[in-house]
Amino acid sequence: MIFRTLRQRTRRILPWLLCLATFASFPALAADKYPSQPIRVIIPFGPGGLADISLRLVAQKLSERIGQQVVIENRPGAGGVVASNAALGAPRDGYTLIVFANGTAISKTLFKLPFDPVADFTPISTVAYFDLVLLTNSKGKLKTLPELLAEGKKRQLVLGTINPGSTQNLSAELFRSMAGVNAMVVPFKNTSEVLTALLRGDIDVMFESYAALKGAIDAGQVTPIAATGTSRSAWLPKVPVVRDEGVPGYEVTGWNALFAPGGVPADRIKYLNEQLNAVLKMPDVRQRLEALGTAAGGSTQQEMAAILQRDIDKWAAVIKQAGIPTQQY
Structure with missing residues (x-):
């Protein structure tokens, strides 16, 4: 009699227990689904x-x-x-x-x-x-990297970059140490100031990304003479890389x-x-x-x-x- 009563109660309670177990599992399932929010x-x-x-x-x-x-x-x-x-x-x-x-x-x-x-x-x-680009004034006499390196054997070059410690600035410092030329690196506050200095003739070359100077390149104000990557880029396919133009091992x-x-x-x-x-x-x-x-x-x-x-x-x-x-x- 007692066992029959227990079985009856169990049959009545079991569906509720299963429902509770199912609902209790919902948060865990939601937590496992990734991503479930922005x-x-x-x-x-x-x-x-x-x-x-x-x-x-x-x-x-x-x-x-x-x-x-x-x-x-x-x-x-x-x-x-x-x-x-x-x-x-x-x-x-x-x-x-x-x-x-x-x-x-x-x-x-x-x-x-x-x-x-x-x-x-x-x-x-x-x-x-992405790589950086070395650019010279289109109206100047330095049209290639070999010409820049040769000029650096005769006098001190001035390399322009944005603020000290930036990738551009340290790329110029790395170039100066590896190229074996007489050069000094001059930092400016922003890209516009470096570009102005280049067009004014205050610096010989600037280091900057293609994206930042695309307008000046397209307008013919500056000439990209070399890129810092390991191979020519799709966006400047005619521009050689530094390591192939006289500075072996250089790469940024x-x-x-x-x-x-x-x-x-x-x-x-x-x-x-x-x-x-x-x-x-x-x-x-x-x-x-x-x-x-x-x-x-x-x-x-x-x-x-x-x-x-x-x-x-x-x-x-x-x-x-x-x-x-x-x-x-």
Whole structure:
């Protein structure tokens, strides 16, 4: 009698228990679904620059692919501190990411940072690569890199760049040390000032990205005499690279990449890597980035980590040789 009663009660209670178990599992299922909300990508630069424009393009395509909005948030600040603090202060759930660039590798040595880009962040993938360009005044007599190098044997050259510690500035310092010429590097506040100095004849050559000087190049004001990459670019196919024109081994390749704060689940990092690499292989994405003077290119997490460490070591040596002091952010 007692067992029959227990069986009857169990039959009555069991459906309710199953319902409760099902409802209780819903939060866990929702938590496992990624992404289930918008993803924020913090950029340590202001709007309108190469990194901002290219990442917005990639974010749009990534949004379409994953079915969630990828929102770009600009957080400029010295050494990327503002952006990095914002990323590190967010939950480690894969919904807040950050853009690192070759400037991040420079900042590791140049600034006393309150974070470590290697230890505190997880690489996802590279996004795009770009080189810098050496440009001379189109009305001047220096039309090729060999001519510039020959002139540097006769007198002191003046190399113009933007602010000390920038990729442009350190690229010029690296060139000065490797080219074996008499040269001095003069920094200016911004690209416009460097261009004005070049057109006025105050400097012999300037180091800058193609994107920043495209207007002056197209207008015939300046002549690109060499690029800093390892091979000729699609946007300046007639312009040789420095290493092939008299300075063997010289190479500067800029990059933008996607990172996450340390602690984000590995499966979410893997998912983001796969989706981002798929976007970067899209022909329309590659064409639109190329028009900006940058080449789309994804990577594995390990490859990105190696690129960051390589550039940290490279620029630390250049900064030391140039005698640039460590700065407060």
